[in-house]
Amino acid sequence: MSSNDSPSRPPGFLGGKLLIASPGIGDPRFDRSVILMCDHSAEHAMGIVLNKQVEGLRLPEVFEQLGVETTDETIDRPVLLGGPVERQRGFVLHTNDFQTVDSTLAVTDHIGLSSTKDALDAMASSTPPRRSMLALGYAGWGSGQLEDELAANAWLVADADETLVFSDDIDGKWENALGTLGVTPEHLSGASGTA
Template identity: 45%
Template sequence: MSSEDKKAEFRRRAVRRDITTAGAAGGRSYLDGQLLVAMPVMGDPRFERSVIYLCAHSAEGAMGIIVNRPAGSIDFPGLLVQLEIIKKDDQIKLPENAESLKVLKGGPVETGRGFVLHSSDFFIQDATLRIDEEICLTATVDILKAIAKGAGPKHAILALGYAGWAAGQLESEIQDNGWLHCDADPDLIFGNDIEEKYSRALRKIGIDVGMLSNEAGHA
């Protein structure tokens, strides 16, 4: 198996593990449930000025969702039509929270797959990963159907793709001053002011862009 194939297989295993078993394990480990905030020295343009909610982090690697990068012209009602969850004529009948639900670029891995970060008032047995008391992750079409019917979570964002790290990779990037981290903020994660999330996350840590340096740090 080639190096790229091994990485792809790890990511597939990580997603399956995160959604089907991590929630049942109980308790948080490492930085799961926290926000990663990209430092100005971040050399990867895919993550420049990004804010990532870490859904799972362990000795085997990490998986997170970028919460401040819009998915261009893709909107949620149009996506429901594309997935044949609703008919085109039914777009005008969607509940308000479905019409306004944000579609984001969740990361560079499996960009054709949808991941819904949402409030913990919605849960599907064996499909939803409860990350903390306030935030869950579901990656099945059932949650999209529920949102379309007005029976979904109170707060949600839909991310296409996710960010993934192999074992030890995220720790190395933090040590190399690529990321800051802080406690999660549901208001920031689910807020509509996508363009302001990066500066809001930095203010939550207690710094501004001008204060950042090349020294490693964390909250």
């Protein structure tokens, strides 16, 4: 297993890493965001925002709307706002104890991404993935866009930690993610505007 906990990827690409928004990101959609990068290549990048919620929407309501059969053990948690692209589309981040052969993307050695009803059925079952969460939408970048944002110091990059990714402390994820780098928000705000 590699130290970055990611499947084999070309060097320079950030699939399986966390993007942590810097205070001066300049885009209110991503203010204080923590994004798990699910796919990154020379042509595009795609990730799921881990710390924004769809207001007033919880998993049981989604399951009911989609006709997903639930059990007494079905989890009740918020639904994440995964990003501004395709907000009507659902994405399930889950531990690798669940996967479908043709539709699960290995994000890290321990985390997968699926966007099929099978993943929702598994989440609602009596034997769900060890950890999972549903996000509506995703964050996406075209060729070179993410690299430009990284060059402008809009994002910090950290290793993806399963505990942080699936933490129920949604509001605390940004500060907790910074903490994995040994940084506090005060350090960043004090350093902004300097060259």
